[in-house]
Structure formats: structure tokens, C-alpha cells
Amino acid sequence: xxxxxxxxxxxxxERAIRRFLRTSLGVHGYQVFEASTGIEAQEAMIQxxxxxxxxxxxxxxxxxxxxxxxLREWSSVPIIILSVREQEQDKIAALDAGADDYLTKPFSVGxxxxxxxxxxxxxxxxxxxxxxxxxxxxxxxxxxxVTVSGEAVSLTPxxxxxxxxxxxxxxxxLTHRQLLREVWGVGxxxxxxxxxxxxxxxxxxxxxxxSRPVYILTEPGxxxxxxx
Amino acid sequence: MKAFAVLDVLFKRARANSWSAGWLTYALTAVxxxxxxxxxxxxxxxxxPTNLVMPYLVAVVxxxxxxxxxxxIFASLLSVLVFDxxxxxxxHMLAVADVEYxxxxxxLLGVSMVISELAVRAREQERAARTREAQTAALYDLSRxxxxxxxxxxxGQAAVDHVHTALDAEAALFxxxxxxxxxxxxxxxxxxxxxxxxxxxxxRVCREGEEVGRYGPLPEPSAGSYLPLRTGNxxxxxxxxxxxxxxxxxxxxxxxxxxxFASQIALALERAQLAEQARHARxxxxxxxxxxxxxxxxSHDLRTPLASITGVLSSLHDDGHLLDDAARQELTDTAWxxxxxxxxxxxxxxxxxxxxxxxxxxxxxxxxxxxxVGAALAQMPxxxxxxxxxxxxxxxxxxxxxxxxxxxQVVVNLVDNALKYSPSDAPxxxxxxxxxxxxxxxxxxxxxxxxPTAQQRLFDKFFRVNEPGVEGTGLGLxxxxxxxxxxxxxxxxxxxxxxxxxxxxxxxxxxKVEE
Numbered sequence: 001x002x003x004x005x006x007x008x009x010x011x012x013x014e015r016a017i018r019r020f021l022r023t024s025l026g027v028h029g030y031q032v033f034e035a036s037t038g039i040e041a042q043e044a045m046i047q048x049x050x051x052x053x054x055x056x057x058x059x060x061x062x063x064x065x066x067x068x069x070x071l072r073e074w075s076s077v078p079i080i081i082l083s084v085r086e087q088e089q090d091k092i093a094a095l096d097a098g099a100d101d102y103l104t105k106p107f108s109v110g111x112x113x114x115x116x117x118x119x120x121x122x123x124x125x126x127x128x129x130x131x132x133x134x135x136x137x138x139x140x141x142x143x144x145x146v147t148v149s150g151e152a153v154s155l156t157p158x159x160x161x162x163x164x165x166x167x168x169x170x171x172x173x174l175t176h177r178q179l180l181r182e183v184w185g186v187g188x189x190x191x192x193x194x195x196x197x198x199x200x201x202x203x204x205x206x207x208x209x210x211s212r213p214v215y216i217l218t219e220p221g222x223x224x225x226x227x228x
Numbered sequence: 229m230k231a232f233a234v235l236d237v238l239f240k241r242a243r244a245n246s247w248s249a250g251w252l253t254y255a256l257t258a259v260x261x262x263x264x265x266x267x268x269x270x271x272x273x274x275x276x277p278t279n280l281v282m283p284y285l286v287a288v289v290x291x292x293x294x295x296x297x298x299x300x301i302f303a304s305l306l307s308v309l310v311f312d313x314x315x316x317x318x319x320h321m322l323a324v325a326d327v328e329y330x331x332x333x334x335x336l337l338g339v340s341m342v343i344s345e346l347a348v349r350a351r352e353q354e355r356a357a358r359t360r361e362a363q364t365a366a367l368y369d370l371s372r373x374x375x376x377x378x379x380x381x382x383x384g385q386a387a388v389d390h391v392h393t394a395l396d397a398e399a400a401l402f403x404x405x406x407x408x409x410x411x412x413x414x415x416x417x418x419x420x421x422x423x424x425x426x427x428x429x430x431x432r433v434c435r436e437g438e439e440v441g442r443y444g445p446l447p448e449p450s451a452g453s454y455l456p457l458r459t460g461n462x463x464x465x466x467x468x469x470x471x472x473x474x475x476x477x478x479x480x481x482x483x484x485x486x487x488x489f490a491s492q493i494a495l496a497l498e499r500a501q502l503a504e505q506a507r508h509a510r511x512x513x514x515x516x517x518x519x520x521x522x523x524x525x526x527s528h529d530l531r532t533p534l535a536s537i538t539g540v541l542s543s544l545h546d547d548g549h550l551l552d553d554a555a556r557q558e559l560t561d562t563a564w565x566x567x568x569x570x571x572x573x574x575x576x577x578x579x580x581x582x583x584x585x586x587x588x589x590x591x592x593x594x595x596x597x598x599x600x601v602g603a604a605l606a607q608m609p610x611x612x613x614x615x616x617x618x619x620x621x622x623x624x625x626x627x628x629x630x631x632x633x634x635x636x637q638v639v640v641n642l643v644d645n646a647l648k649y650s651p652s653d654a655p656x657x658x659x660x661x662x663x664x665x666x667x668x669x670x671x672x673x674x675x676x677x678x679x680p681t682a683q684q685r686l687f688d689k690f691f692r693v694n695e696p697g698v699e700g701t702g703l704g705l706x707x708x709x710x711x712x713x714x715x716x717x718x719x720x721x722x723x724x725x726x727x728x729x730x731x732x733x734x735x736x737x738x739x740k741v742e743e
Contacts, residue, residue: 016536016569020562024543027550058528060694084531105535108542 005029006120009050011041011067012082013060021054024109030116038062042070050077052119054112055099057083057090065094072098078119082107092222095175102173102222118171118228132167134227137206137215139167148206158183159202162195166216171228173219199224257299260287261306265314277315277329281336284311288340292347300344308337363485366394370489374496383500384414387493391469392417394489395482402430403457403465403497411466420470429454430466437463455486457494464497525690529573529701533566540566576703579637580689583710590634590714592741594627597660597667603632604639611647616655625660628667629739634711641704642671642731648698650675650728666717666734674728678721686721708733715739 008030010021015036022032033048035041038061044050053071057064068079081102083091091102100122101115132139136149144160146153155163165182166174174182177189184194203210217225264283271280284307292300312333317325324330370390377383384401391399400416411434416422429440433454441453452470456463467490540563544556551559582588598621605612605619639658646656654674661668678686678693685691687709692702705719712719717735724730 014532014536016533016562016566017539020536020539020543020559023551023555023558023562024539024547027543027547027552027555084528084535105531106538107535108546109539110542110546112539 005031006052006116007031007033007048007050008116009033009035009041009044009048009053011035011038011044011053011059011064012056013037013058014056017056017082021112024112028113036060038064038067038070041067045071045075045077051123052116053077053079055079055081055094057081057094063090064099065090065097068094068097068099078123080112080115080119088221092175092177095173095222096177100172115171121228122169122172132170134167134170134215136208139163146206148208153205155202155205158198159205162198162202163206163216166224166226170226173223173225175223177223179223253295253299254302257291257295257303258306260291261303261310263287264307265310268315272315277311277317278332280315281311281332284336285340285343288344289347292344293351296351297344297348300348301341304337304340304344307340308333311336363488366390366485367488367492370394371492374492377496378500378503380414380497380500380504383493383496387467387489387496388415388417388420391467391486391489395469395486397482398452398470400426400468401465401493402468403501414465420468426468430468433466434463441469453486455490457490457497459494459498464494464501467493522690525702526577530570533570533573536566537563537570573701573703576701576707579707580703580710583707583714588634588710588714590631592629592631592739594741595630595632595635596627597621597625597669600630600632600635601639601658601660604636604643607636607640608643611644614652615647618655618657620657620659622661625662625667628735628737629741630715630735631711634714635735638708638711638733639669639671641708642733645704645731646671646673646675646729648700649673649693649695654728662737663734665737667737669733669735670730672724672728672730674724674726677723677727678729683721687719705731 006029008025010018010025010032011034012018012021013036018034018036022034025032033044033050035044036059038059041053041055041059045053055064055067059067064081064083068081071077071079078101079094079099081091081094081099082105083102084105095102100119103112103115130140130142132141138147140146141164146155146160146163161183162179165179176192176195180188180191180195183198184191188194199216200210203213203216206215207213215227217227219225261284264287267283268280288300288303288307291303312322312324312329313320316329316332370387373386373390374383377386380403384403388399388401391397398417398420400420400422401414402411403414404411411430413422433440433456437456437458439453439455441455452468455467455469457465457467467486469486540559543559544551579588598619601619601621605617643656643658650656650673657670657672659670659672676695682691682693686693687705688702689706690702691706692698692700709719712733712735715735716739717733719731719733721729721731
């Protein structure tokens with residue numbers, strides 16, 4: 001285990017998961033710390049000051065969403081949720097409570113590494129970067145200007161806001177609720193159809209093939225993610 | 229006073245048969261008028277006959293109060309006639325000597341008519357008030373009784389019993405047990421005569437919503453009356469009423485009371501049916517919830533080991549070049565253990581399914597208990613490492629008729645449970661003894677014991693005592709219970725004096741052995 005690699009706290013009550021993550025993350029240069037309950041997680045947070053937290057949603061003493069909420073009161077450390085498919089609602093609740101990303105069990109180490117890198121990048125990224133680029137898409141925030149393959153794209157104000165919010169959280173899952181609140185404001189959190197319609201329009205304008213998007217990716221049942 | 233009492237009884241009987249007709253009534257009327265005559269007779273000739281009218285007025289009032297309107301009119305007319313014959317000269321003749329007596333006759337007749345009418349009215353009002361009061365009391369009594377009951381059967385029984393005591397009639401109640409189903413007999417009084425005709429009538433009432441019987445068309449009047457029990461436009465049941473043989477027919481004043489009963493019973497029936505529906509819906513909902521919980525629990529338990537195995541394999545596959553020997557060993561060990569765990573879980577689930585499907589066949593052969601315990605412990609050498617396990621099986625303990633393979637599974641599950649719920653250095657004790665016709669097998673640990681809240685559900689499917697660091701599916705003990713039940717034995721748990729838990733299995737010794 002690298003002495004000065006990024007510090008990761010793995011919170012899971014399954015010993016086997018902790019054990020394999022310790023080995024697999026260790027070879028990638030991460031320093032791995034472990035906790036098996038919500039209480040232990042909070043103690044470990046203070047003691048080890050991790051750079052990233054991997055949090056299982058079903059802990060014996062408290063729900064992962066509760067752990068997320070309590071951590072978010074004083075820490076902005078990236079939190080990646082681990083869940084099994086049946087915990088869909090809990091997963092969304094944890095994301096709404098401030099978690100950054102999620103992985104559904106079973107997952108491959110490759111997927112996990114990608115999520116970890118994306119989370120780290122967001123932390124190190126300077127805030128308020130004026131220009132986002134991804135493949136052929138360029139979003140110039142200062143001039144409210146969007147181009148795909150060098151050609152200017154005309155967006156409605158709502159579509160532009162939506163794209164800006166998604167791009168500024170590139171790699172991170174944003175739940176329906178979070179997007180609606182960011183773009184439309186408080187009180188629109190339940191109007192998922194608004195979001196669907198605007199995402200569809202936006203995709204037709206920026207995606208080369210709207211049915212197989214490369215920029216705005218759908219997270220089924222949860223929300224959307226801007227590719228990173 | 230005694231004569232008066234006798235008279236009262238006579239009056240009552242005269243009224244009871246039929247208070248507007250009957251020869252007894254008129255005979256009694258004649259007797260009273262005669263008595264008035266006898267009272268006046270000694271005074272005849274001494275005082276003015278006009279004054280002798282008074283006893284007749286008294287007689288008329290008595291007749292009016294006791295016997296009713298028509299006997300009173302009869303008494304008035306008879307009094308005038310007898311007064312004329314007995315007290316007005318010339319005696320014993322209808323002829324009247326003095327014309328002024330015609331005025332007396334007219335006065336006597338008029339006054340007695342008016343008095344009798346007033347007395348009759350007063351009596352009728354009193355009777356009506358009494359009846360109303362009795363009916364109100366009976367209705368109140370019924371509604372109070374019915375309000376306390378929620379179950380259909382109880383409501384039905386209370387209703388027919390009440391009709392029986394209040395109306396002195398036999399009764400039966402018919403209702404569909406759930407809305408839309410055919411009408412069935414819910415309850416009846418012991419004297420109710422039920423025949424094929426009854427059901428024909430009940431169905432007719434349900435179909436037409438109209439009463440059939442004494443107050444409506446019915447081929448045989450004595451067969452009673454069938455009232456629809458209505459709430460709104462729906463017929464929720466049928467109340468059948470049969471007069472007792474002594475009564476022959478229901479008195480008309482019971483009519484309104486019966487209708488009152490019918491509407492009270494209808495409301496109670498509807499309430500009972502709604503409560504039944506609600507109960508049913510709640511049960512369905514709970515069953516559904518439980519099934520979802522079970523499904524979630526199983527899929528969670530299946531996926532968790534899979535997650536570790538998949539993760540390990542992906543790590544070996546993608547990062548093979550990064551792993552040193554120690555890391556590789558650690559990863560394969562993890563996957564290996566999880567695969568075994570998955571296998572145990574699948575085995576448990578299959579066993580559970582077999583048990584529940586009744587597909588488990590117990591093959592009894594004489595089994596040496598020492599051998600059984602040894603075989604079980606031999607299946608879990610890794611788990612027992614570093615544990616102090618004492619086995620105490622008496623040498624003189626004879627063989628027991630058991631299914632060896634299944635019972636090994638039970639012992640493994642009990643020991644596994646004890647290992648999981650006690651510290652890794654706590655000693656374990658397995659013992660057996662013969663008690664009466666049973667062999668008692670006990671596995672005792674020095675763990676934290678059984679929490680009081682878990683005692684009831686310890687052997688339930690998927691139930692687990694939540695303790696940090698303890699993994700499991702909550703199937704082991706319920707499978708053990710299934711196997712022990714199949715052996716006609718018993719399994720139970722208790723806390724051990726001095727700390728820890730004790731699980732006992734009692735198996736009958738007198739079961740037949742398979743040849």
C-alpha cells in the first residue's frame with residue numbers, strides 16, 4: 001500500500017467486500033481504511049481524514065443515507081454509494097442527501113476505478129472553469145456559447161442551463177430532483193416530465209445520434225450524468 | 229281484595245283472547261252491571277231512584293278501563309235497560325210511570341257514554357305509551373348488543389336471540405358471508421323450522437327486495453315472515469321470523485318493532501361485512517409486504533457474495549500485472565470463501581424449498597448419537613479452529629431411529645449458529661441424554677444469549693438476530709426446525725444460566741425404523 005496515495009475509507013458490513021477492495025485498491029496505490037458500521041465510519045472519518053468514501057447503503061446500525069447526511073454536515077468529501085439493485089429508492093435518497101455517485105453490486109474493479117478517478121478530478125478541478133470540453137462539444141460559460149464540431153448550436157435558456165449544470169458536474173450522477181431544483185427552482189422537484197422533454201430536445205441538438213447519447217447519459221430510474 | 233284479584237285475572241284473560249270481542253267480555257260486563265243493580269236494590273223505595281244511577285256509572289267506568297270501548301257501550305245500554313226494569317216504577321216493566329225518568333235515562337246513557345269514551349282513550353294512550361317504551365327499550369337493547377360485536381357470526385346469533393326474547397318468536401338470519409357470494413344461514417334459534425321452502429323464500433326476498441310472509445304474499449301463513457335487511461338500496465341479508473306454536477301468529481303491534489330490528493341488524497351486518505373486508509385486505513397487504521421483504525432479503529444475500537467474487541475476478545483480470553503473489557492469494561482466498569458461502573446459501577434455499585414442498589423424505593435408521601455429532605463436527609474443521617468443544621454423549625445411550633444425513637445438517641446448523649453468536653474463544657458444549665421416550669440433544673454456547681425480542685421468532689424463516697459482524701441468511705435454524713418436525717421431534721432455545729444460549733432438540737425414540 002502506498003504511503004502517500006489517496007486515502008479511501010471503505011464502509012461495508014460485508015467482510016469479503018472490504019477484504020477484496022483493500023487488496024484491489026491497494027495495488028492501485030490507494031491507502032484503504034475500513035469501517036463496518038455507521039458509527040465506525042464517523043470515527044474513521046475524523047481519525048483518517050479520507051479523500052474519498054465508499055459507502056454501502058445497508059449498514060447494520062444505520063442507513064447509508066443517514067451516514068451521508070451526517071457526513072455532509074461538516075465534510076464535502078466525495079461519497080460513492082454501493083448498493084444492490086433492490087435499494088433503488090435508498091440510492092436516490094442518498095444521492096439527494098449529497099452522495100456523489102453510486103455503483104450497483106456486483107461491479108468490476110475497472111468501473112470502481114473510473115468512478116474514483118472522476119470523483120477525484122471534480123475535487124481537484126478549479127471552481128468556475130469558464131470552458132467545458134468533451135470530445136466535439138465545447139461549452140463557453142463566459143459567452144453562453146455552445147459548439148459541436150465547431151458549429152454553433154442554438155439552445156433555449158432552459159436547455160442551456162440544463163447543459164451547464166450537467167457539464168459542471170461532469171462524471172457525477174445528478175438525480176431528477178437535483179436537476180429540477182438547479183434548473184427550474186424549488187417547487188418543481190416532482191415535474192420529471194419537464195426534465196425528460198428538455199433532455200430529449202437537448203440531445204437532438206448536441207448528440208450526433210440522440211438514441212445513443214455520448215454526452216448526456218441516462219442513469220435508469222435515478223437521473224442523468226454528463227460524460228467525463 | 230281477593231275477589232278483586234280474581235276479577236282482575238278474569239279481565240286480563242278476557243282481554244288477552246281478543247279485547248274487542250268474545251263472550252267472556254260481555255258476560256263480565258253483564259256481571260258488573262248486575263253488581264251495580266245488587267248494590268242499589270236494598271235502597272229501592274227508600275231513596276229517589278235517580279240517585280241509584282251512580283253505581284251504574286261506576287260499573288261503566290270499570291268496564292271501559294278494563295274491557296274496552298264496545299263492552300263499555302254495551303254496559304251503558306244495559307245499565308239504562310236494567311235501571312228501567314229494576315228501579316223505575318212500575319218495576320219489572322219497560323213502561324215508565326213518570327215521563328221525567330226519560331230525562332234520567334238520557335242522562336245516564338249520555339254520561340256513561342262520555343265517561344267510557346274518556347276512560348277508554350286514557351287507557352289506550354297509556355297502553356300505546358307502554359308499547360312505545362317497550363319497543364324503544366327493545367331496540368336500544370338490540371343496538372347496544374350489536375354495537376359491541378364485530379364478527380358476523382356473533383352479530384347473527386345476538387340478533388336472532390334478541391328477536392326470540394323480545395317478540396317471543398323463532399328467528400333465523402341469512403346473509404352472504406362476503407358481498408356477492410350466495411346467501412347462507414348464519415344463525416337461528418333452536419326452534420326455527422328450516423325447510424326447503426325457507427331457502428326459496430330467502431332467495432325470493434334477496435332477488436325482489438320485498439318482504440315475503442305474513443305481511444306479504446306467502447302460500448302458508450303460519451310459515452312466518454321473511455324480511456329484507458336493507459342498507460341503502462342493497463339487501464345485505466334476510467331475517468326470518470316464525471311465531472311460536474302457542475302464539476300462532478305475530479301480534480300486529482310487533483310489526484313496527486320487527487322493522488326496527490331489521491334495520492338495526494342490517495346496519496350491524498353491513499358493519500361486520502365491511503370489517504371482514506378490511507381484515508381481508510390488511511392480510512393481503514401484509515402477505516405482499518412479507519413476500520417483497522423475503523425476495524429482497526434473498527436477492528441481497530445472493531448478490532453479496534457474487535459482488536465479492538465478481539470484484540475479485542475483475543481485479544485479477546484487469547490488474548493482473550499489478551498484483552504480487554500475496555495480493556493474488558488474498559483475492560483468490562476471498563473469492564473462494566465467498567463461493568463456498570454462496571453454495572451454502574443455495575443449498576439452504578433448496579433445502580427450505582424441499583421442506584416447504586413436503587418433498588423431504590425422512591429415512592430412519594438406527595443412528596449412534598456419538599457418530600452423528602462426530603460427523604457434523606468433521607464437516608466444519610475450519611470453523612472450529614481455536615475453539616474448545618466438549619462433547620458429552622453417555623456410552624450407554626442406545627441408537628436412535630433418525631435420518632443420519634438430515635440430522636447431521638441439524639447439528640451442523642446448531643453448531644454454526646453457536647459459533648457465529650459467541651466470541652471466537654468461547655467454549656462450546658454438545659451433549660445428549662435420554663429422557664423418557666426421547667433423546668435430548670443440546671448445543672450450548674457462551675455468547676450473548678438470546679435477546680427477549682428474538683425468542684419468539686428464532687426459528688422463523690429469514691429471521692436473524694442483528695449483531696455486528698455476524699453474517700447469515702436466517703435459514704439455518706428454520707431448516708433445522710423443519711427437519712426436526714419431520715422427525716416428529718421438538719426444537720427450542722433458552723438462555724443458559726451463567727451466560728450464553730442453549731438450543732435443544734428432542735427426538736422420539738419409539739419411531740419405526742425403515743427396513
